[in-house]
Amino acid sequence: MQTKPTTFHFLLFIVSGLLLATLSLVWWNSSRQPQPIELIPTLTGETEYCLTCHADLPEISASHPVETFGCVSCHGGERLALNADLAHSTMRGGGNPSALSVVETSCGGSNCHSGSEADDRHHIQRVTTSVQSTYAGAISNILFTFGAQPDLTARFGIAAITDENSKTGITALQAFDPLNANHPSVQKFGEECLTCHLHAEPREGEAFARETGCAACHTTGEHNLTTAIPYTQCNACHNRGNYDLRTMTFVERTDHPTQRIDDYYQPIAQFTQCEYTLDCVDCHTRSEVMGDGDIHNDQASIEYVQCKTCHGALEELPLTKTLTDPNDIAFTLAFLNPVVDLKLGDTILITEKGEPLWNTKVLPDGTYEMIGKATKQYFTFKPVMGTACEQKPDEQESHYCHECHAVEK
Template sequence: MKDLPCEFCHQGDPKEIDMKMAHDGLLSNPSDYRVVDRTCGVCHYDIVLSSKKSLHATSAGIISGARWAWGAQNTKRAIYGTYNVRDTDKDIPSEHGALTNLNKLPRFNPKRPLTNRNHPVDDYLRAECLRCHVWSRGEERPGDYRASGCAACHVLYSDQGLYEGNDQAISKDRPGRPITHRITSKIPTFQCLHCHNRGDRIGTNFIGTMESDGYGAPWSRTAGAKGGKKLHGKYYNYLIPDIHYERGMACIDCHTQNDIHGDGNIYSKKEQAVEIECTDCHGTLTQKSTLYSSRGKRIPWIWEDKGKILLQGKIDGKIHVIPQIKEILNSNNDMAKTAMGIPGHLEKLECYACHAKWAPQCYGCHVQQDLSQKAKDWIESKRSADLSKAGERGYLAQSAFKWRETRSYLRWDDPTLGINSEGLVAPFIPGCQVIFTQIGPGSNSKFTNYVFTTSEGISGISSNPLQPHTIRKEARGCESCHSNKKALGLGTGTFIPQKNGIPIPFGLDQIVDENGTQLQSTSHDGARPFNREEMSKINRMGVCADCHKFMTDPVIWKRIKKRVGSAQTRKLHTKVLKHLIISDENN
């Protein structure tokens, strides 16, 4: 890139001596999607074409999830995106969830009847939730500074958005500037956090942070001022980070180009778009990593050398040895060998069902729409002579209504479990748990603490499966799943919604009742809570803890292993158990 002249990207006319004429047609951000076809797309046509169809550009998952929970559409698949987009290459793998097209999200008109195409959820999305698609520059505040288009990732911004380079023409005091005027493919984790701090919060989770209840961190030495660093509009608590981050890895050390740029298809959900799986790098019980992704693509930054699977970090070049699941059976970790020796665990659970240390749980999002006040619209822009500025906050049209958000409470402890869209046990966290209030001119109430119902007749209070990105070597204990009502989806019974003004007969942390009846919706096809039979079986397995958790005397286990060996499979476990029972009866 250093050999390209400025005008190759920014355009304008360098031969003109009159500044106004020289700057005619100048693009402040050549990578903005409105102009990218004649800039980045000249050399990177395929990547640009794919990225415009990616979830980073369409926000199809956010839109379809919210609209489903609010009862605004009768399918969990995406219908709308940020803008009109169509896949015209005639290679549309619908079996993987790929779509032909998405239409631009409708506008809400409160003077018209409520319909699937005229719904307040669309205004909520436009005013609040859609700040992070890459057609937009996003919320310009500490932690969220970034550019739009390709530069949203490939041009780095600090949390404070201040320039740190040597170009005298760029202010170092005015926020909203990149760290340096430079494009890079070495994208550090902090760049991803500029967007991935809401919803699943996987970016902030990864580094071990979760927003506080609003009180903020300890006091500073200035009277009345808080000492915590406020990012993304929130104060944060510091928790244990993901082990990959702790070991020095970045997001791009796991996620592939197809994960980030898209693979050329239009998808509704991230599980359809993301190709990397834990076992792609860590292998299985029977074989080491094949060095290929779950979609059959070679992962070029991992390889095998002298029997070890290695990974080279893309940021610092550091070589990491990737532990292989197969090696666990040859380790000295008895609990790990016991857990891995249960076939059902490996066949029916996502790795992170056990190895996610914690997950953010933001229960009960109370939102208020004020029809008497206008607000910015994250997908409507005013006309600009410089098209590449249209994604900036200052150029957004005031065509949405004012919204305010609060929440009931936050947790980070062991999350609920359920079945994800791949049919595997995975953590579930609160999704679009919206309790909606609408006020009109003169503060006349239209809806007050209202909960929508999905087209399936289930409450729009929702919980969804996720990969929390809080992986640790130490897994959840047996009892945290097998002797835990919350893990089963039955909730804690602590929060009483009706007494808090929420018109639902179940707790915000309860997704199913004892009979296996689903209480909360999920916006992912195939995802669901445990049924009655599954809950009964998981509870029954709780008796394992009597031996494997509470008999902590190492002498006892040493004697048992000396007498009957180690039970590494279900068959061996049954044999050992019978031997111990018979021995006990004889004695």
């Protein structure tokens, strides 16, 4: 005798089907999950699974080995999460942990790039007080031009900054808010002209593509940090065009030059062979570009390297220093960008402030050599002393040298 299906049997069938579907879904989902790749950085001793998805990323630099730092020390994020959205939900600065809004926690963590000037670990202090970050000179110029302040002394920066130990006499800058200005040109300046500093996100479009914070200079490609910075990296900010002071708008360059001499700021400008051949970082020092830890009034007050820094003058040779201390900062800089093999006993050029031009050497015959920091090109040159050069001691800006040494286009 056949038994008719009861409601119980029907419900049992439905529940069994749902259970089977659930188990199948769980199995399917687990089969799609990547096999976790565990990393325990020596710096933290804590497990993180970032390499499960990012194992193919190149090492960011020899100074930041992933086995030591891992990923979370710099980037933040949920170290044990295997879901991408969850793992990335607490990342610092999105994909850029060097953004100045988070740099104290990321680059400054574990006292890596934040510390005392004596230990040369005050990198964040130098960057955040630099004119690249404050934009103080441009802001004060505009405010003075349109009568919003009585002189060109810097009072405002992109962000409020304080440095009670500043040697320049400027110990603080207020945060600049163009909306507080009564003049429409100042307000227009705020709308159009505040994308050229390390805090600012760039304008949209491939032509304006660049990073912010430390990465604006030190990241030349995907996931890399370098001190071998080519001039093209500088051009990402410094060669887009010009500002029209009448309309307070940015006028983008319409030409697309392919020759290097035309790639510089002004296609009509003159350049010496040095300016044409070398990269920006071969002449401009760390303190000029990255700041020296003090708040400066404008760009002119931080730039100090001149032609005589390397070439000397008619009556004096350039300044030099013989390396006798194995802990000299010159060795550290040469280690970070090993284009030159510095040894104890080598004599190098230095600036008037004592900054080492570590990619130079004084040769036994009294001439000098320089290795390009980005190109590794080898250059030799002579001092001005003993030549027929007609330079004057008080005329050391490059435009004086252009009179005789300009490169023919």
